[in-house]
Amino acid sequence: RCAAAAPAMASGWAAKQARNCARARARDSFRHDQQEHHAVRYLITRPQADAEPLASALQALGHGTVIDPMLSIVYLDDVTLELDGVQAVLFTSANGARAYAHVTPDRRMPVYAVGEASAAVARAFGFRRVHVAPAELGGGVDGLAKFVSDSLSPADGILMHVSGTVVAGDLKKLLSQHEFHVFRVRLYESKPAERFSDAALAAMRDGKLD
Numbered sequence: 001r002c003a004a005a006a007p008a009m010a011s012g013w014a015a016k017q018a019r020n021c022a023r024a025r026a027r028d029s030f031r032h033d034q035q036e037h038h039a040v041r042y043l044i045t046r047p048q049a050d051a052e053p054l055a056s057a058l059q060a061l062g063h064g065t066v067i068d069p070m071l072s073i074v075y076l077d078d079v080t081l082e083l084d085g086v087q088a089v090l091f092t093s094a095n096g097a098r099a100y101a102h103v104t105p106d107r108r109m110p111v112y113a114v115g116e117a118s119a120a121v122a123r124a125f126g127f128r129r130v131h132v133a134p135a136e137l138g139g140g141v142d143g144l145a146k147f148v149s150d151s152l153s154p155a156d157g158i159l160m161h162v163s164g165t166v167v168a169g170d171l172k173k174l175l176s177q178h179e180f181h182v183f184r185v186r187l188y189e190s191k192p193a194e195r196f197s198d199a200a201l202a203a204m205r206d207g208k209l210d
Contacts, residue, residue, distance in 0.1 A: 114139075
């Protein structure tokens with residue numbers, strides 16, 4: 001339509017159409033220049049499960065990626081979950097949600113997540129009742145503790161906190177102040193990488209990263 005309208009300047013409509021087409025061509029040219037001249041090559045060092053969706057998003061924007069996790073998440077398979085008497089499961093990380101889903105197919109428990117990233121992973125694994133601590137409560141375990149204490153009652157049962165072998169903050173202590181009984185179950189371990197991978201080192205050496 002742009003090619004046909006541009007020569008026909010006799011009418012006001014044609015002139016307006018020509019101006020719109022010119023703007024569209026300018027936008028397309030700008031986007032092309034952005035993709036051609038501003039593509040960035042990223043080294044992503046997040047754990048594999050977090051790195052892959054980030055890499056896909058960056059690639060969709062025209063950027064290059066190399067994934068080389070500096071932390072590996074190892075699930076602890078020798079753990080048996082006892083859910084009798086548990087009223088809710090608490091996730092303080094997306095890895096906690098993944099680890100719980102790895103250990104058991106049970107998705108009946110209500111989930112209380114520290115943030116939207118953890119909640120999104122829980123939903124992706126089939127949890128139906130997922131509650132997210134509002135950002136205005138401050139975030140982290142403090143915000144989750146406030147949210148849980150306002151939403152649940154200690155009389156309704158135990159709270160299961162799914163975590164790694166190392167945690168930031170003391171969720172159990174915070175909730176104990178509100179008379180909740182919290183059982184922490186360690187379902188994964190974070191292991192740091194000892195060195196960059198050969199692929200990442202080669203990309204650095206060859207100038208393939210920005």
